[in-house]
Amino acid sequence: MLNVRLSIGISKILLSAYCVLGAAYTYAQSQRVVVTGFTGTSSRVPQEVDAAGSEPVNALPSWEAKAWKGETIHNQVLLQGGTQQQQVSVTAGDLADGKGNRIPQQDLSIGWVKYVWTDEFRDGCGYRKSVDFDSSLVADRIQTGTNTMLIAAGKAQPVWVSVRVNANAVPGDYTGSIIVDNGKKITLPVKVTVLDRVLPPPSQWHYALDLWQHPAAIARVHQLPVWSEAHYKVMRPYYEMLARAGQKTITASITDEPWGHQTYDNYPSLIKWTKKKNGKWSFDYSLFDKYIAFVMDCGINQRINCYSMVPWKIAFRYHDEKLQRDTVFTGAIGTPAYNEFWSVMLRDFTRHLKKKNWFDRTAIAMDERPMEAMQSVIALLKTIDPAWKISLAGAWHPQIEKDITDYCIASEARFPxxxxxxxxxxxxxxxxxxxxxxxxxxxxxxxPPDEHVWMGWYTAATGMDGYLRWAFNSWTARPDEDSRFVTWPAGDTYQVYPGPNTSIRFEKMIEGIQDYEKIETLRKTYKATGDQVALNKLEAALNNIRISNFNQQSATEQLAPYRSLLND
Incomplete structure (x- = not known):
């Protein structure tokens, strides 16, 4: 009887111990970050994934993709915080085809998607107060430079995964994995099929991308004196990032505040205007020359757009030696005083640009100005040198179209x-x-992220050459945290973040540009080989890419039936 009682007692102790260990194991599991899987890049993951009313997040345990040689592709891995914050690492190894060929580890990058404050479109343009608009946190900024991150309890943490395929890669199937270490290593399989088609490097892309640069904003966020050597040093990675997106144009301010100080930061002139005591003018181009040469060295070198003879506020600042102070000229456009004021500068500027061998790629640029003002400026430029180029971003004006070398029209219009x-x-x-x-x-x-991809398709569908957006980096007061601004919908003033850090928007824009290049390559290939069936299929798809479709379908829904055409 004693042995029976002893046996029962031991069993109870073991059962109790088992229950304690099991509870401890379950508790440990609940603390651990959950690896949900690959979610794609067509939507932004909400920070509160399981919140009431939130859209369900569809995830896959593996990622299979096709890519051209020279193309960069992306996906997101969704991590969800447990009951306590936890340090997690995400790494990627080589992708191999089993024949000795590899996509090396350094061509796979990991970024942590961060949340910033956004608002809503409502009426679009116009002064706004954050308290009057529906604001929320949205996934956009991509933080790079580390493979580890502290995941907050109960919060979503998307991970941005990029694979860059070398232009010399051997076609075939490359496999590998993304490894998430949340206390135990979880492997997410990856398979990339490299196709036997080549995407040229960004420097050779035909797509005319023009995102306006704002150098003073970079100085401010890095707390550096504007135009200091340290300022130039921190600017370089931003401009090289933009060059890798295929940027073609340098934004050059030849007057102070060409847009009437619509931005958080000042927009200083690159040229110093001085009226001498004897009434003559001198123009100091040393800063202009240094800045233009610097941006060209970063890889942006096809066009120099100079803003502007037609600013949003007619007030041209210069230094008056006789008065011993800065002053402004406010003469109306088209008046004799205005023409005399600008003629002196333009003759000197023309001479200087020709000496630098920059004249042929330089344009006087205007932005959404009245047609009468633009006609007056065009006439003045022709008296200085008939070869002057003119750039315009604005409404469609057939009356002056032939005079505009670089013409960018609003999305509501179309070139005949x-x-x-x-x-x-x-x-x-x-x-x-x-x-x-x-x-x-x-x-x-x-x-929605795919709207930037859609833009590349629309550019190809309409036969236009590219896309312009007014600000690459005109940052708000706290751009890493809050993309809202006092005048426009959130995010309108910038596409990338300080660091430099990229964004979901910027990466999707590049994806759309890559698609444009692929479309143009396929068009030429099909015509050269006489493959009329494939060409007709591609053109039929492009004919369905219309802005009016947004009234019924999202960008993702519009593109879904046709994206595979580029990789078949």
Whole structure:
């Protein structure tokens, strides 16, 4: 009987111990970050994934993709915090084809998607107070430079995974994995099929991308004196990032505040204007020359757009030696005083640009100005040198179209087909832009990511050459945390973050540009090989890419039936 009682007692102790260990194991599991899987890049993951009313997040345990040689592709891995914060690492190894060929580890990058404050479109342009608009946290900023991150309890943490395929890669199937270490190692399989088609490097892309740069904003966020050597040093990675997106144009301010100080930071002139005591003028181009040469060295070197003879506020600052102070000229555009004021500068500027061998790639640029003012400026420029190039971002004006070398029209307008054909034959640039007035497609922080991809397809569908957006980096007061601004919908003023750090929006924009290049390559290939069936199929798809479709379908829904055409 004693042995029976002893046996029962031991069993109870073991059972109790088992229960304690099991509870401890369950508790440990609940603390651990959950690896949900690959979610794609067409949507932004909400920070509160399981919150009431939130959309369910679809995830897959593995990632299979196709890519051209020279292309960069992306996906997101969703991690969800446990009951306590936890340090997690995400790493990627080589992708191999089993034949000795590899996509090396250094061509796979890991970024942590961060949340910033956004608002809503409502009426688009116009003064706004954050308290009057529906604000929320949205996934956009991609923080790079580390493979580890402290995941907050109960919060979503998307991980941005990029694979860059070398232009010399051998076609075939490459496999490997993304490894998440949350206390135990979890392997997520990856398979990339490299196709036997080549995407050229960004420097050779035909897509005319023009995101306006704001050098003073970089100085401010890095707490550096503007135009100091330290300022130039921190600017370089930003401009090289933009060059890797295929940027073609340098934004050059030849007057102070060309846009009437609509931005958080000042926009200083690159040229110092001085009226001497004897009434003559001198122009100091030393800063202009240094800055332009610097940006060209970063890889942006095809066009120099100079802003502006037609600013949003007619007030041209210069230094008056006789008065011993800075002053402004406010003469109205087209008046004799205005023409005299600018003629002196333009003659000197023309001489200087020709001496630097920059004249042929330089344009006087204007932005959404009245047609009468632009006609007056065009007439003045022709008296200085008939070869002067003119750039305009604004409404469609057939009266002045032939005078505009670089013409960018608002998304609501279209170039007539015959005009586009003629402009291409003349080597003129014909692009389109979006701003605060378009609800869609656009690149706000609340815009669905695929709208930026859609833009590449729309550019190809319309026969235009590229896309312009007014700000690459005109940052708000705290851009890493809050993308809202006092005048426009959130995110309108910038596409990348200090660091430099990229964004979901910027990466999706590049994806759309890659698609444009692929479309143009396929068009040429099909025509050269006489593959009319494939060409007709591609053109039929492009004919369905229209802005009016946004009234019924999202960008993702519009592109879904056709994306595979580029990789078949």
């Amino acid at each position: 087909d015959s005009v586009l054909i003629r402009r291409k034959a003349e080597g003129k640039n014909s692009t389109w832009y979006t701003c605060c007035s378009e609800k869609f497609p656009n690149g706000f922080t609340f815009s």
